[in-house]
Amino acid sequence: MEFLTSDLDQSLNYVFRNGLKLNQPFYGCDGVDGFALGQPRQYVGAYFLTVGVVLLIIYIPCLIVIWKSDLMKSSCYKIMVCLGILDICCILTNSVTTGFLGIQGATFCSYPLFIYFMGSLGCGCWMGSCASCILLGINRCCDVNQHLRIRTIFLGRKMYFTISIPILYTIYSTFFTKPIIFNSNYMSWFFNPMLPGHEIFFQSVLICSFNAIAAYIYVYMQFFYSPPSVVLIGQLAWQCAHGSVCLIYITMNKTVRRGVIDLVVPRVIRDKARIGTNRAANIARPILSVIGMEPKIGGTTRTGTSSGTVF
DSSP, X not given: OHHHHHHHHTSHHHHHHTTSOOOXXXXXXTTOOHHHHSOOOHHHHHHHHHHHHHHHHHHHHHHHHHHHSGGGGSHXXXXXXXXXXXXXXXXXXXXXXXXXXXXXXXXXXXXXXXXXXXXXXXXXXHXXXXXXXXXXXXXXXXXXXXXOGGGGGGSTTHHHHHHHHHHHHHHHHHHSSOOOEEETXXXXXXXXXXOTTOOHHHXXXXXXXXXXXXXXXXHHHHHSOOOHHHHXXXXXXXXXXXXXXXXXXHHHOHHHHHHHHHHHSOHHHHHHHTOSOOHHHHHHHHHHHHHOOOOXXXXXXXXXXXXXXXX
């Protein structure tokens, strides 16, 4: 329940219920210069922006033609129009907005509300388009095999109920889940706003990468011939998948590293060597873990430290 509450408090629904104000503990930008944290990507940004505009110029007339033609009598084209509208919304986010923000070198704190809204729209429409694609695939299977019982959901007025499923899923994903947030340093969108001190994303990527590599190689070598070197890499990846987690925590997560030092190193040695955490840090860090921000020193925000998982 705590996870669901946290997710809801970071959603677009929360913003509308609170007078278009973002949830500060999660998306606070006080004293943070978003452009200083970003990196202008003029060429890549121009590519995304140009391609996005071209795609919209091509896509919109196609949808208008389908909408005004007799093709709309087909259940297949009803789904395709729904999918097209969602695609256009996604292109506005992943191409046009991405290009515009990339050229400027923007991060979340550059345009908090705009990026938040576009991230909600892009994430929700992407999820809705996935559901629409699944529905379209089922529809085509029913066209190939007309004896499938599920075919009835595309007949008559039932079609309007069926097509409402991806629409409702889109609405839910847009307004009741946390959005993706743009970062010009990577020219992409992430669920983590990547405010100063938020490094848990990279730790998670490394941890999951080893698991993914091991899984891919192991599945592949179960069904296809694999050279001994590939098999060995798979074994090493499996080993790293379970053994690398602690190494990542120790090397990249300062909170965990300090806690381990406090646990295994006697206090006398810690005081002499000035390592571990002091009493003040122990008091402050639980608060930072909730807020997800590091304290400001001299009007600037400390970077390079992570206080905990930011949801």
